[in-house]
Amino acid sequence: MAYTxxxxxxxxEATGYDFKGRTPxxxxxxxxxxxxxxxxxxxxxxxxxxxxxIYLIFPAEGRFVGVHMGNLNPDEKGKAEMRxxxxxxAERFVLDELTAVAIVVDVxxxxxxxxxxxxxxxxxxxxxxxxxxxKAEPEITPEIIHEPTPEVVPEPIPEPEPMPEPEPMPEPExxPEPMPEPMPEPExMPEPEPxxxxxxxSIPEPPPAPPPAPRARKPKGAKPVRRQIASCPEQTxxxxxxxxxxxxxxxxxxxxxxxxxTKWIRLTLSDPVPLPQNRPLLLEEPFVxxxxxxxxxxxxxxxxxxxxxxxxxxxxxxxxxxAKRLGFTKFKSNAHETPKRGDQGHWLMHxxxxxETL
Numbered sequence: 001m002a003y004t005x006x007x008x009x010x011x012x013e014a015t016g017y018d019f020k021g022r023t024p025x026x027x028x029x030x031x032x033x034x035x036x037x038x039x040x041x042x043x044x045x046x047x048x049x050x051x052x053x054i055y056l057i058f059p060a061e062g063r064f065v066g067v068h069m070g071n072l073n074p075d076e077k078g079k080a081e082m083r084x085x086x087x088x089x090a091e092r093f094v095l096d097e098l099t100a101v102a103i104v105v106d107v108x109x110x111x112x113x114x115x116x117x118x119x120x121x122x123x124x125x126x127x128x129x130x131x132x133x134x135k136a137e138p139e140i141t142p143e144i145i146h147e148p149t150p151e152v153v154p155e156p157i158p159e160p161e162p163m164p165e166p167e168p169m170p171e172p173e174x175x176p177e178p179m180p181e182p183m184p185e186p187e188x189m190p191e192p193e194p195x196x197x198x199x200x201x202s203i204p205e206p207p208p209a210p211p212p213a214p215r216a217r218k219p220k221g222a223k224p225v226r227r228q229i230a231s232c233p234e235q236t237x238x239x240x241x242x243x244x245x246x247x248x249x250x251x252x253x254x255x256x257x258x259x260x261x262t263k264w265i266r267l268t269l270s271d272p273v274p275l276p277q278n279r280p281l282l283l284e285e286p287f288v289x290x291x292x293x294x295x296x297x298x299x300x301x302x303x304x305x306x307x308x309x310x311x312x313x314x315x316x317x318x319x320x321x322x323a324k325r326l327g328f329t330k331f332k333s334n335a336h337e338t339p340k341r342g343d344q345g346h347w348l349m350h351x352x353x354x355x356e357t358l
């Protein structure tokens with residue numbers, strides 16, 4: 001069973017297609033299993049009310065050919081998504097020869113591509129680009145053979161026998177209607193007098209409430225309880241779910257050292273991950289989905305004051321801009337204290353959401 005998989009970041013290459021001043025960005029994942037392919041594209045901060053075409057670009061006889069895979073239609077927030085299964089003939093295009101993935105606005109004149117990603121290195125493909133069109137096979141018109149129609153000789157129709165005359169119907173017997181019997185007049189019974197209603201009993205007045213007890217003051221120097229459960233039902237449910245995860249999930253050590261004593265566990269997208277109130281759909285973002293598709297997990301950390309969500313990935317200044325926009329303000333790696341391009345590590349988001357603060 002042959003299987004290949006490409007993960008290609010999409011970066012902005014044309015101006016004028018941003019969303020409210022934010023630069024477009026995206027991701028593309030292409031999978032190939034025994035000749036059957038699957039493409040998944042996510043994009044954000046795209047100019048709305050514009051139709052974008054998705055093209056796979058291959059080299060062909062000194063030119064570049066674009067195979068149209070579908071369209072992107074951004075919503076009112078500038079986000080768009082497309083998934084599609086496809087099949088590329090081995091005689092025409094091979095995924096191992098894929099050069100780039102481009103989001104194209106216009107192919108009639110000069111090619112405009114707001115987003116483009118390259119499999120290996122950037123190439124100049126726009127000057128010799130044309131859209132691939134499948135050649136239609138000639139239709140085969142079947143030969144129609146007209147056979148002679150045999151002569152049909154009608155059979156003689158026999159004459160119908162004469163119908164006998166119907167016998168006359170007897171006249172109906174007239175039966176007199178019965179006289180109605182007189183109905184007896186109803187006897188009227190006197191209505192019973194209503195019983196007198198009992199007088200309501202007097203309700204005793206409640207005793208006076210006791211004076212409130214004086215509030216106990218917290219002694220100075222006392223340390224806060226680290227595993228305090230919140231009084232709010234919703235927050236209590238989150239706190240109990242987190243306590244259960246840290247007691248049942250596998251503990252890992254993604255970093256060589258944690259000076260603040262942070263404990264880490266491995267997560268999946270189906271786990272009840274605590275999210276910030278201003279980003280309830282954080283796990284649906286293309287940035288997080290692409291990282292999970294590449295590495296198959298997320299991480300969750302807990303220390304004395306906060307929970308930390310971690311997304312695995314590779315550091316680059318371009319990805320740092322997208323991660324910071326979502327709230328992942330730090331990249332931690334075992335390679336260097338100050339991250340460098342190509343370092344493998346985790347993008348971290350700190351959430352003041354520990355059992356003590358819930």
